[in-house]
Amino acid sequence: MDPEVARVYEEGWQSWSPTSTYPVTQPPPRPATKWRRRGNYRPEIAAPAGAFQGEGLLAVDPGDGRPQRVFAAPDPLTVPSIRATLAADRLVIAANGPVTARTGGLGEWAGDFAGGYRPRTPPTAWCSWYHYFERVTEADIVENLAAIRKHALPVEVVQVDAGWQAAVGDWLALSNRFASLSGLAARIRDAGFRAGIWIAPFWVDGGSELFRDHPEWMITDSGGQPVSTGEHWGSGYAALDTTRPEAADHLRRVFGTLVDMGFDYFKIDFIYTAALAGTRHSGAPPLVAYRDAIGLVREAIGPDAYLLGCGAPILPSVGLFDAMRVSGDTDPRYEPGDGDLSQPSQRGATLSTVARSWQHGRFWVNDPDCLLARPSVERREEWAGVVERYGGLRASSDRVAELDDWGLSTTRRLLTEVPPPTPFP
Structure with a gap:
């Protein structure tokens, strides 16, 4: 050629x-x-x-x-x-x-x-992550819940993102910034919204109680040590071996508890960890174990709950999710901090979102990541254009009180004009 x-x-x-x-x-x-x-x-x-x-x-x-x-x-x-x-x-x-x-x-x-798989219509959402990150408090969620109603933004799901948990892995214990997760879910529902939550079910902090109490539940390397999952929020993370019956039962309890609290929209993150190479209790190959792990989650949350994947192996996930993040994280900044396009940045998120647009409506609903429309966001007009053109799942992630007139009108418009779950032209 x-x-x-x-x-x-x-x-x-x-x-x-x-x-x-x-x-x-x-x-x-x-x-x-x-x-x-x-x-x-x-x-x-x-x-x-x-x-x-x-x-x-x-x-x-x-x-x-x-x-x-x-x-x-x-x-x-x-x-x-x-x-x-x-x-x-x-x-x-x-x-x-x-x-x-x-x-x-x-x-x-x-x-x-995909064998003819067709995803269902996604809800619109507000997500706490891109303003508050892991420092989010219960009061922050309540403030934005009121602001969404005040401005009549067309949001269907209010999603509590990372920071509500005591530690990654300790999903049944709250951080000291939250008083009652069940009470917060009820407050969201009583305000007329669906309650959504972020969870990284297969990712375990080495300092968590789960790791200290059950190191034998982790995927191990050839030396019998827990495999490392990479460097996110520091080091010292392991991967849960969901082929071990006790670990699987633990996850069923976690998701069952969240469902009982009223959550019916789940963003599961860092889920590549379930597909890492290593020794598992059952001896199952990594991709078999991964798909079985996602099946376990789906069974626990029920068929009507909405399931969004992130940090997920792409082709091994086909047919398992309602929606899928198809890019790296976006960011208030345009360029990644260290030049690596897998890191949070609008440039990296745009690159993969555009390239993977053909997956929308065929594998799942494409999630290009959240709309960021507040004045402090670099090149916010360009990012809003990417979300408008390629965003199958649409979610806002600003503190609503910080949106100016352009930010409010753009957020309202993009959450109103949501494309159907059919392939992009």
Whole structure:
């Protein structure tokens, strides 16, 4: 092929892994550190710096009128790494497992891969994360609940994000910033909204009571030590082995308790941890264990609850979720702090959101991450444009009191004009 016009689509491993289409002569983004690869890319298989590596999916457009070629995993449990290396005027494709090869577009391939799955219409939401982050308090939720009603914003779900829990892993104990989670859920519902909550069910803080009391519930490495999940909010995190009956029963209790409190919208995060390589009680392969773990969550919350995935292996998750984050976190800043496009930034979130737009309505409802419209957000008009064009799931994450006239009108408009769960054109 002609290297001047040929392009390669490289699918990342999970939600936060940069994904896009690149000229064959342009090296794609790679992790800034080993720890970044562990927590934001495919942890066990390092991608080469001078070649392309699609995780279960790689497409080649020769750019000269010949049809696109799609090289892909045969099913969600068999997801090889597929490499493309430029050698003069040839692009050499290789994989470490079985792949299918066909001509045509990604949307056509996706419809076949998903087996005709069609997601349901998503609710609109307000989320606490991008203003308060892990410092959120119960009073913050109550304040914004009142402000949403005051301004008649078309919000259906009020989602309590990270920070409500005593520790990651200790989901039945509250931080000292919350008095009563059940009381807060009731207050949200009494105000006319659905109650939503963030939880990272398979991710365990090494300082949590769960880890101290049950280290044997963790996925272990070849030396018998808990596998590390990467560097997020510091270090010292492990992965819960959901194939161990006691650990599975623990998660059923956690989700059952949240359902009994009145939550029926669940954002489950950092869920790549359930697919990490390591030793499990049952001996199940990682992707089998991962899909079984998501099935456990779905069973516990019931078929009517809305399930949003984040930090999730993309192809192994097909058919399991109502909605899926298809990018890294957005951020009030445009550029990532360390230049790694898997890190929070509007630039990184835009890159993957645009590239994965074909997944919307075929695999799930695409979540490009939250709308940020307050005046302090860099390039807020550009980010609002991305959410408007590509946002299947639409959620606001500003302190409502800090929105100016433009922010309020934009938030109201984008939460009103929600696209149906049909594939984007």
